[in-house]
Amino acid sequence: MKFVDNVKPDVTTDIVYMMCPMHLLKLEEQMKELEAGQILEIMTDYDGAFEDIPAWCSKTGNEFLGVQESPDFFKFYIKKGTR
């Protein structure tokens, strides 16, 4: 897993305590709104996202930038691809 610091997101979505698979549904919904090259930050406490979000990115042509840990949740960073 790639851990990152100081990524500047264009859009943030807080889904802490929302149940699986909201991390994938919100991800898909939010990415539709972004322009290519923009960065989405997803805040979630769901640890299954460590597997799911990178997999979703490779399947959909978006770039998984990495994750940052906070005390109670994780911040995932995804850059919108061109396709």
Place this chain on the structure above:
Amino acid sequence: MKKYYFDHVATNPLHPVVLESMMPFFREEFGNPLSVYEYGMNAKNAIESARGQVAALIHAKPAEIIFTASGAEANNFALRGIALARQNEGKHVLVSRMEHHSVLNAARFLEKSGFTVTYLPVDKQGFVDPDTVKKMITKETTLISVTHASSEVGTIEPIREIVKVAKEHNIMVHTDAVATTGNIPVDVMDLGIDLLSMAAHQFYGPKGAAALYVKQGTRIVPLIYGGIQESGRRAGTENVPAIVGMGKAAEMAAAELQARIDYLMPLRDRLIDTMANVERVYLTGDRHKRLPGHASFCVEYIEGEAMLLLLAAKGILSASGSACSSKALKASPVLLSMGIPSGLAQGSIVFSLGMDNTPEDIGYLMTEFPAVIKRLREISPYAQGWGDKEEGGSCTAKK
């Protein structure tokens, strides 16, 4: 025998127009809202439409409405969900003594789970004093829960003022607005509230549909785990017909709110004014800042249960204290918290009026209720005074 229903805080009759709106979702539109085909999409669209109607009633955004199965569930969800979500910031919760059991027992659960709960006192009218709230706040306080109006005494609490105090300390405020939503103006923006519970059957909607308003951006731990219904915050296949009915009832309440208040308030006031002339009958709750159709009394020297039975024999259906207290034959904790002596609190009775009550119905009640009091006092061993006691200390009637 004709029935006179004066127990609208227990539940309302379902409005025929609301029932009509629900019927297709019992029959041809039976789909699961998560299904991707037409049946599912129709059900999903109906729920989202209802969400908009409910949101409009309280001036919220549709995404801020989470449907639940009952007001009690909404209250449990709010208390547990916020206390747990914010437990790293503090583990202290403030709850008023006027609350419904679904708030009080949820608070007790939190106490058993390592939280500290402080119970806010109320004055003789049942008001929570915002200055007292201020004094009871600690650095650990994360949540305050105060009912918008108690269904037992009808007093409308100063929520806006309590919110002001709370916001100075970054504390969230929940209000149980089950008794008020759809009955008086409830505006979450105006109140500044973070969480608010409501139930459809309190405004002529069906049982089985209720909601928790959760201000946008608020993190809340789920009460029921499962799938992605309600944006992953409340799992379980939705009760589509009931939610549709709640939406319709909310739309009607929003449109008719002032007319309903204008109809009910004079009827309530007639009843209160009439009862003021009956000896040793005391209005409970505030005279003016109370629910429009709500008249509650404590009647000295007789028990609430006895009044209920004799009134029921005349077709008059009412309640004594909360539904739970009434069943358990115990003095209402809400009345005791207002400083009403337990003997007097046993003589509690609540008449809650609704749009199905006519002025003639109130006239009948105003004739029969004093007669029932008179009849019961004639046979009450206490009616001739509490003062005389035999040796051994038990109360007896004067010889």
